[in-house]
Amino acid sequence: MPLEIASPHQTLAVIGHDDAKRQLAEAFDSGRMHHAWLLTGAEGIGKTSLAYLVAHMILSGGENRFDRLNPEHPAARLIAAQAHPDLFVLRCPVDEKTGAVKDTIPVDEARKLAPFLSMTASQGAGRVAIIDEAHKLNRHGQNAILKMIEEPPTGATILLTATTVGGLLPTIRSRCRVLPMQTLSDSQLEVVLARLGVEVPEGADKARFFMAAAGSVGRALKLIEADALPLFDELLSILAAMPMLDLLRVQKLADQIGKKADADSFQVVTGLLIDTLRQSIRVAALGQADPTGLASKIGGRARLDKALELWESTGQTFAVAEGGNLDKKLVFINALSTISRMTA
Structure with a gap:
């Protein structure tokens, strides 16, 4: 039975990943934040959610942070509604016939990145693009985003997430600041599940459940579903x-x-x-x-x-x-x- 869980764009906090959050916050506060970040790690550990929190920080001009995010902030409300004019999200689309998420990102969608980043930010805090599961871009799609990563417009920040990086163009990897993210500890995973209102299945061996989940919230939810x-x-x-x-x-x-x-x-x-x-x-x-x-x-x-x-x-x-x-x-x-x- 499918669980009703908030999507990454509705996320207000991410448990764990303290080192990644520290590096991102320090880069932002320095005023010299790198223009392209590649968040890597296992599936379901919070890479996309963290990318959205970075977007919150940038588009709120630093008012919203990892440890204090006001959901009533104008930028936060727009992000939650998937309506922020300065945020572009590139991801695998949903198949209209089956309702299932496709396993590739169409090149035509990837080509929309350059026009978006080339426009002036409407809210004045810069423009942010999240490329979710970048490893699902084929070679043509990767080439379509490459120029923006190599020569980004002023005020643009690109956040890529990827479970595997071997299939990404070497030039994409070399232009990004790579931020490896670790799986969660069992205690961190338990906290996340509790916040989501999800419990380990009744009668299940708890140790075996966390072994199977392997530090991934996404894996834990799929195990239950x-x-x-x-x-x-x-x-x-x-x-x-x-x-x-x-x-x-x-x-x-x-x-x-x-x-x-x-x-x-x-x-x-x-x-x-x-x-x-x-x-x-x-x-x-x-x-x-x-x-x-x-x-x-x-x-x-x-x-x-x-x-x-x-x-x-x-x-x-x-x-x-x-x-x-x-x-x-x-x-x-x-x-x-x-x-x-x-x-x-």
Whole structure:
């Protein structure tokens, strides 16, 4: 059941990310704020919400800050209503037929950035552009925004968010001040959920829930909406048994998450698989404690290299499948089969 949660443009505060907020506030107060910022980090940790809070700070002339935001300020009211004339937001549009958010940002939308930033600010505090999920711009879209990042008009600030930066043009990355954002601690995540009026599902193992959420508010909400914690437990059980692979259990799990009407479950479970694989690679490389038992099976340089390649390629394949271009069940089964062979 979908949860009714405020959108990033309605956000009045962001929990955590103190270092990122400090750097942004210091840059603004110095009067020499860099014109382009790239906020990076895992999905659902607050990158877009923080970008909106930066817009609040700039467009209010510094009256609204991260730790004190007056929702009645004229700029704040306009931002909340998505009607501020000096704020441009570029993001993946909603498909009018299906109601689902598309997985790419159209180049025609990206081309609107330059005319917007070239106009004089109507409120006098500058112009701000938020490019949400910039990694979902294709090469043409990235080229469309590149000139504004390379040669920004006076008074323009561009805030990009991205979960992955490898697909961004090197010139975009080099012109931006990159601001890595970390996942939230369990206690911070619990505070955020409480403020949203959301509780850990009744009867759920709290420690397991926060392990699955991995410091991401977005992931935690999807876990609850899709009732996906039992699916995560089943996934961990399958991984723990590797290199043995119970194909009947794998098929059953694939059937559960591959249904057309259950897109959230596929996104959550495949995201959990990718995160578990990534964490296991880290644990194996650093010799840390192994909570899933997978790390001990991918140790050694040769296997680690293969695991890294698998992590990158599987994430890309899941993304394509999520867009509806591949059979989700088959992609999921193939991924687990490949991991099984790698651990043998």
